[in-house]
Amino acid sequence: MKKIIGPMLLLFLILSACSGNKDTADPKKSDEAAPVNAETPINVPLINTEGDKVGEAELSENSKGVAIHVRVEGLQPGKRAIHLHETGKCAPPDFKSAGAHFNPGHKEHGFHNPKGYHEGDLPNLEVAADGKVDAVLKTADVTLERGKPNSLLDKDGSALVIHAGEDDYVTDPAGNAGDRIVCGEIVKEGN
Known part of the structure; x- marks a missing residue:
């Protein structure tokens, strides 16, 4: 034993x-x-109508949607419209190169429009008295995942555009928001 x-x-x-x-x-x-979307956040330089960098945005995604952290300076105080546009090209001075609002669902513009709203519609920004904005906007209407019909990262990317005026959330096609004054290209290498 x-x-x-x-x-x-x-x-x-x-x-x-x-x-x-x-x-x-x-x-x-x-x-x-582990995060829902394994891609790293997308950093978007924001330029004004002269082509000068005036801020940046960072886009990230989780199970609740896409968060857009916007930091800009040099704007007039008050409410300013901000939208996602269909093309990732920001050619100053008018940024018409960004195309229309991101709208794969083919709806009309505005959160209060009974026929709306565009997937690219976002809440107005509030610019402080010093001309600065530091805000986080959230939307579950878009994704950063390639290959989806509502992806901001399709073959030509998309753009983030700030307007001179405030969005009235009703008027099609852009909420009477006025001129495009700041733009950032939302693209990722390989687009």
């Missing part, structure tokens, strides 16, 4: 030592912490 217990005890100790000290994290917990 002693001859069997000795080797069995040794084998038990070796197996315990091999399986007992795991320094790696539980893979299930790591998977739960």
